Amino acid sequence: MEDKTKILVICGPTASGKTGLSIEIAQKFNGEIISADSMQVYKNLNIGTAKATKAEQEAVPHHLVDFLQPEQPYNVQIFIDCAKAAIAEITAKGKLPILVGGTGLYIESLINGIIFTYQDENKQIKEQLNKELQEYGNEHMYELLCEIDPQYAKTVHKNNYVRVLRAIEIYRLTGKRMSEQLVNSRPQEKPYNSLLIGLNYTDRQSLYGNINFRVDYMMYHGIIEEAEYVYKNKDAFITSASAIGYKEFFPYFKGENTLEECAEKLKQASRNYAKRQLTWFNRMSDINWFMIEDESYKQRACELTKKFITGNL
């Protein structure tokens, strides 16, 4: 009865073991990996983004990893276009597409088939909006939004200027209200038959401990060099300069903080990020969670995957 394309999704907070599990499953079930990650797409940013290693990437084909220059922009729409193409390509080969990542917006948008408003970048409008924000403040911009789209305004906090500005931007650019867009963007049916596997720790402190450990590891494996590279190009690296892992070292390069202080900042930022990721994934009701403290999780995840592939789910 299900003739939709099957995709396996592996999600979870940073440092929860997504990469390891995805490679194991890919090898076992003849799969290829598609990264749902907004930062691993960039070349030369390897350590800080916790990309799969060269060896891992050679063991299993990876898509949407390491294919953009750091100065190139990336966003949900690009991700969806590329991911769709990759899924089709992998499926055509008779292989299993495995979407792996921690960017909640990307994953949810793809599996729900969200249709974003197509529009060309319009720098002038963005700049104009930023100027207005600087000049008149959050409050004023929010009032503008209230005028053009009171319904959407109710769901956004006035301080969340990124969301407020975006909604105004869409309106100025296309004449469409965000509230309409929200309704129209969601198709009746999901485009794929997806199985969602979520990775997490029973004990939050273990997750945080693992994050700290991983940052320490990165410190000895080149994150500082990468950070310096990003620092020197920060004005050109629009998306990538906002990655956690690099901007935390900027104070060090400016001579304002020690390396140790920056590393602590990075750990903290990563922990906070992991929590935000979990908030996102916890809202998605159809995730099959696996707690990684239980050693058998890989085996159980494989069993579930097998059922999914063979249609016994």
Place this chain on the structure above:
RNA sequence: GGGAGUGUUCCCGAGUGGCCAAAGGGGGCAGACUGUAAAUCUGUUGUCAGUGACUUCGAUGGUCCGAAUCCAUCCGCUCCCA
């Protein structure tokens, strides 16, 4: 040994007699999220019953109707002179 400080809730830090369970920040916890999302933002954070009570501002004792705030002693830390 003499002198000057200082000790606040998980942390930093404001508070110098009542409006103080105590500003602000951090952290924790929870949440939001439709094209920069590793971004951006929100709520909450002594305890217990929930418009009230109780315990808390190094310790002990005191002054006062009333103290984190004043006094005494003690303990800890910092700095200066020796």
